[in-house]
Amino acid sequence: MNLIxxxxxxxxxFATESATPRLPSLAGLDRDGLKAALAAVGVPxxxxxxxxxxxxxxxxxxGVTSFDAMSDVAKxxxxxxAAAYSLDRxxxxxxxxxxxGTRKWLLRLPKLGHEARPPEIETVYIPESDRGTLCISSQVxxxxxxxxxxTGTQRLVRNLTAQEIVxxxxxxxxxxxxxxxxxxxxxxxxxxxxxxxxxxxxxMGMGEPLYNxxxxxxxxxxxADGDGIALSKRRITLSTSxxxxxxxxxxxxxxxxxxxxxxxxxDALRDELVPINRKYPIAxxxxxxxxxxxxxxxxxxxxxxxxxxxxxDSLADAKALVKLLAGIPxxxxxxxxxxxxxxxxxxxxxxxxxxxxxxxxxxxxxxxxRTPRGRDIMAACGQLRSLSLKTTARERAAAAASAPEAxx
Ligand code: SAH
Ligand code: SF4
Numbered sequence: 001m002n003l004i005x006x007x008x009x010x011x012x013x014f015a016t017e018s019a020t021p022r023l024p025s026l027a028g029l030d031r032d033g034l035k036a037a038l039a040a041v042g043v044p045x046x047x048x049x050x051x052x053x054x055x056x057x058x059x060x061x062x063g064v065t066s067f068d069a070m071s072d073v074a075k076x077x078x079x080x081x082a083a084a085y086s087l088d089r090x091x092x093x094x095x096x097x098x099x100x101g102t103r104k105w106l107l108r109l110p111k112l113g114h115e116a117r118p119p120e121i122e123t124v125y126i127p128e129s130d131r132g133t134l135c136i137s138s139q140v141x142x143x144x145x146x147x148x149x150x151t152g153t154q155r156l157v158r159n160l161t162a163q164e165i166v167x168x169x170x171x172x173x174x175x176x177x178x179x180x181x182x183x184x185x186x187x188x189x190x191x192x193x194x195x196x197x198x199x200x201x202x203x204m205g206m207g208e209p210l211y212n213x214x215x216x217x218x219x220x221x222x223x224a225d226g227d228g229i230a231l232s233k234r235r236i237t238l239s240t241s242x243x244x245x246x247x248x249x250x251x252x253x254x255x256x257x258x259x260x261x262x263x264x265x266x267d268a269l270r271d272e273l274v275p276i277n278r279k280y281p282i283a284x285x286x287x288x289x290x291x292x293x294x295x296x297x298x299x300x301x302x303x304x305x306x307x308x309x310x311x312x313d314s315l316a317d318a319k320a321l322v323k324l325l326a327g328i329p330x331x332x333x334x335x336x337x338x339x340x341x342x343x344x345x346x347x348x349x350x351x352x353x354x355x356x357x358x359x360x361x362x363x364x365x366x367x368x369x370r371t372p373r374g375r376d377i378m379a380a381c382g383q384l385r386s387l388s389l390k391t392t393a394r395e396r397a398a399a400a401a402s403a404p405e406a407x408x
Contacts, residue, residue, distance in 0.1 A: 022110075025088040026081075027059055027170055028163030030222055041080045051077075053227070059087065060228025063170065063179035089171040090164060093120060101127045102374030105171065109140070109164055119156060121206055123168040125176060125198070126373045132176075133200045136168045138216050139207025144241055146261070146274050148306055150340040151206045159212040165219035169229060173198060200235045204259070210243035210250060217254045224256075233257070239304065244280035244288045251293040258292055259302040259333070260285065264312050265320040273312070282324070289328055300329040306337050307348035307356070318356045322363040332360050332368040338375065 026037055034052040043051050054073055058064045067073070067082040090107040097103050103125040108118045119140040126133045141154035173179055178197040201223060203209040209216045220236055223229045238250060239259040251258065262285075264270035270277040277285075289301050303325060307313050321332070334357055337347040348356070357369050 022088055023084065023086040025086045025163070025167075026055065027065075027087045027089060028161075028166040028219075028222070030162065030218055031056065033163075037081075037085060041077075041084050043077070056225075056228055059170075060222065060225065061180075061230075063173055065089075065174070089174065090121075090167045091118075092171070092175075095175065096377040098374040098377045100373055100376075102377065103172075103176070104374060104377050105168075105175070107168070107171070109160070112158065115158070119158060121160065121164075121168075123172060123205060124374060125172050127197070131199045132197045133202055134169060134172050134198045135202050135204045136165060137205035137207055138165060138203055138209040138212045142207050143211065144208055144274075144276055146241060146263075147272060148263075148308060148337060148343065148345050150343070153342075154206075157207075159215055160207070162215040162218035162222070165216060166222050169198070169201065169223055198231075200237070201231055202237045202239060202259070204237075204239045208241055208243065209238050210240045210246040213246055213250070217250070220254055220256060234299070237302065239302075241274050241276050242280050242285045243276065244284050247288040248291055248293070255294065257299065257302070258289075259304055260289060261306075262303045262321075263306050263308075265317055265324050269312060273306075273308075286324065286328070295329045297329050300331045302331045302333050304333045304335055306335045307353050308337050309346040309348045309352070311345060313348040313352050313356055315355060315359055318359040322360060322365075330365070332365045334360070334369045336369070336372050338372055340378065 024037075026034060029037065031052050034055050035048040038048055038051050038055070039045070051073070054070065058070045058073075062069075064070060065087050067078045067085075067087070070078055073081075090109055093106040093108050095103065095105050105123045106120055107123060108120050111118050121137040121140055123137060124135040126135065137160065139157060139159055141157040142149070142151045143157050145152045176197050201220075203216065216238070220233075220238075223231045223236060224233050233254075233256045236256040237259050238254070238256050239261060240247065240250075241261045247258070250256075261274060262270075263273050264277075265282070267277060267281050270282060292301060295301065303321075305312070305321065325332070334353060336353060337345055339345070339347065353369060360368050
């Protein structure tokens with residue numbers, strides 16, 4: 001493995017089970033959550049909006065990790081906040097850096113309810129010359145079982161809270177130094193757009209985001225809020241395997257960009273690769289795409305298509321793909337299959353990918369092949385699965401009983 005470094009976690013990262021419980025974190029809460037937290041430490045009702053606005057700016061525009069740094073909040077209130085709350089992010093178990101600059105974090109989340117041990121998720125940062133993309137997870141594992149996806153083999157599943165979803169963005173900005181260096185208000189403000197490292201967020205990590213609709217929506221509202229992280233909704237992309245009934249609702253209520261994991265142009269094959277297709281077949285999926293709110297040539301749907309040797313990579317498939325997408329403002333993203341231990345597929349030959357891409361190009365879709373990134377640290381698309389996870393039969397039964405909607 002040509003991984004260049006695994007950054008050792010801070011010692012306290014190992015201390016979860018034994019250490020005294022951490023104080024609840026305010027980092028990742030929405031305005032109502034902040035107001036409730038302020039009220040609970042005795043802030044009068046008429047001050048709640050103003051105080052929540054101050055916290056918001058410190059947490060989301062400046063990324064502070066201690067209440068002490070909040071210089072426009074009275075010292076006495078800072079003390080009360082620090083006694084009751086933290087600004088903790090999800091705990092880092094490992095941070096790996098690829099030779100190509102891709103970073104992957106394995107994060108440990110607090111246990112909720114039935115869980116026998118804290119679940120783990122992965123987050124990936126992919127720097128490119130013109131952008132930096134953060135790939136975040138929406139669930140621990142995935143209830144769906146796409147046959148080429150490593151996450152789909154993970155059994156323990158739960159929805160992430162909105163706070164855990166936002167926490168991935170905060171933690172990544174901490175780790176790569178993506179907050180303004182400024183020490184206080186009025187001294188320079190936000191990171192100018194041109195200097196931002198994380199310019200785009202994609203919900204393409206672990207999980208099916210539309211099966212965790214409300215929490216993902218709340219988290220993306222925080223990420224897009226202009227007084228804080230301020231990521232434009234055009235730079236946030238939700239990727240779905242095709243949860244048809246939720247697609248239009250997501251567009252209407254959240255309004256981010258959309259990516260569809262298409263991967264096959266015939267129902268018989270898509271049933272096998274992306275089993276949710278048995279519930280919501282291609283024609284229904286395409287109808288939902290055509291109706292996605294706000295589509296235009298400047299706001300296209302991305303169709304992801306994983307290149308699987310001798311499975312879906314023929315030129316007839318390419319032609320059918322172009323035909324299927326006719327009339328939809330679309331981008332096509334051909335993803336070379338990223339193998340993982342035990343996977344039954346091979347990536348298409350490069351020559352075949354090129355021929356496929358050329359046909360798609362001729363139909364008017366520009367440079368559609370996605371360069372695989374972070375392969376050396378198993379950070380590429382669809383490889384995310386917390387390898388440290390070992391569950392007992394009892395935990396699996398408990399997880400299955402409480403899992404979000406399972407694939408039918
Ligand atoms: N559950 C959502 C988002 C997470 S998967 C979805 O399925 O869209 C993000 C993308 O990676 C999807 O397009 C998925 O199909 C693709 N993917 C999964 N496993 C892969 C693999 N081994 N190689 C390449 N792409 C893969
Ligand atoms: Fe789940 Fe997406 Fe993987 Fe399918 S491709 S198993 S929906 S994470």
